[in-house]
Amino acid sequence: MSAVLVVNSGSSSFKYQLIDSESEESLASGLVERIGEASGRTSHRGPDGTSERTLQIPDHTAGFRAMLDAFAEHGPSLDENPLDAVGHRVVHGGKRFFEPTVVTPLVEINIEDLSDLAPLHNPANLQGIRAARAAFPDVPHVAVFDTAFHQTLPPAAYTYAIDAGLAERHRVRRYGFHGTSHKYVSEAAARFLGRPIEELRQIVLHLGNGASACAVRGGRSVETSMGMTPLEGLVMGTRSGDLDPAVLLHLARRAHLGTDELDELLNRRSGLLGLSGRGDMRDVRQAAENGDEAARLALDTTIHRLKHYIGAYTALLGGLDVLVFTAGIGENDARLREETLEGLGFLGIELDPERNAASDRGARVISTDGSAVTVLVVPTNEELEIARQSLQAVARERAD
Missing domain, CATH: 3.30.420.40 (ATPase, nucleotide binding domain)
Incomplete structure (x- = not known):
């Protein structure tokens, strides 16, 4: 079986979930938190239940090592469930990203450049991407943007009525968020209703x-x-x-x-x-x-x-x-x-x-x-x- 590892990274924590590529079943999930504090904590839910551990986690790279240890000790085995991809939630894609995008060094630069639009989120998302790429260097990594679903907004919906030149220079417009959820739910609703x-x-x-x-x-x-x-x-x-x-x-x-x-x-x-x-x-x-x-x-x-x-x-x-x-x-x-x-x-x-x-x-x-x-x-x-x-x-x- 193969799987996708989904990562949602914050500045001092990250959540993860391992999802079977074919059945779409959740195989495991967990949380690494209090990164950079005196005492960090991991929680991993796998085949044999939930396990927790307290240890020092100085940065996101150490956090991914702790996650890998949890998979190795409590399962499921990543050797038996090799990764097809690692998917990353990224909050702000600006006007540049309108679809899920395979991460490259240039994509990382663009995510960082958009940090002024989401200073609490994009830098943390990028930390997770870089740590995950170090942990899984041979697996494709994909950035999925909260804003991407809303790239179909018409100009009348995304335009603010301020000086147009100033807005253009400073990227002031409506972008919208929760796009991943809105896309999933609207499609699930249609399927449910047939x-x-x-x-x-x-x-x-x-x-x-x-x-x-x-x-x-x-x-x-x-x-x-x-x-x-x-x-x-x-x-x-x-x-x-x-x-x-x-x-x-x-x-x-x-x-x-x-x-x-x-x-x-x-x-x-x-x-x-x-x-x-x-x-x-x-x-x-x-x-x-x-x-x-x-x-x-x-x-x-x-x-x-x-x-x-x-x-x-x-x-x-x-x-x-x-x-x-x-x-x-x-x-x-x-x-x-x-x-x-x-x-x-x-x-x-x-x-x-x-x-x-x-x-x-x-x-x-x-x-x-x-x-x-x-x-x-x-x-x-x-x-x-x-x-x-x-x-x-x-x-x-x-x-x-």
Whole structure:
């Protein structure tokens, strides 16, 4: 058997998953964390269960050695499951990358050059790529970009109404994110319904700690809520989402906040956390049920923003066939789904309360049989999508 190793690298950790190339079964997964700290940790789930280890991990290269040790000790064997490819999640591909790309030194340079658009993500992604290439020098490595699915946005959707020359010089435009998830989920929804994706107008709501909406027409992204960075759009765990840009000018002048302080405010001290003091939706929900008014406002603001995007995207699509909830909150919070869809009957959306409340975990319909719009819950699987795209990129490279 052969496999694809999928790597999602952060600045002080990386997650990995080994996926069978043929069956698409997950063979193993793990986490290497606290890289560069006094004491690091690995967690590996393989054929014989989960094993954990504490050790010093000074850098990502050492982290990959620890991962290889875990495979050797706890399986599955990488000798018996040779790698067809190593697939890497890369957050920002700018305008340069519109498909999965086999990594070369030039590709690494381009990923690094795009780091000013994603300073928290691209450098960390690149660290993982370089460490993985050192660990697996004879295996093709593929970069799969969060922004790539949104390269089909029309100019009217990706253009900001600021000075055009300034925007061009500094690469200011909407790029969109969560593209790997939006692609996987929209295609999975079409397969689940047994309908050609080319015929469908879909809205996909990826609701996790980070959250985004995407309008998908015929399998192509035509609008998405995240913008030049993952900050724009929906209310998130710690990110503000949509904001009048003059708020930043006001806070700079009146509160004397500098650039770094504003960045910290909008990315790490806003969203659910900023409104309620809690960044986890489950904690916000519990607090609201206990009568906490700030938590209730955080929920109401989140739902208001979701309704706003559903209505706007339905208009852009010229109607709606399928609405999909996905990711941690979207898949598991039935009450949020109910509150979001309340009052949207005029769009042809009729939620079935019993279906919505069911504890099923797979893809499922939660609308009534008579609903003009089919509402689904579809679990996302970004790792599997990265594995699929990595194999496609390697096959395309070999064919050329």
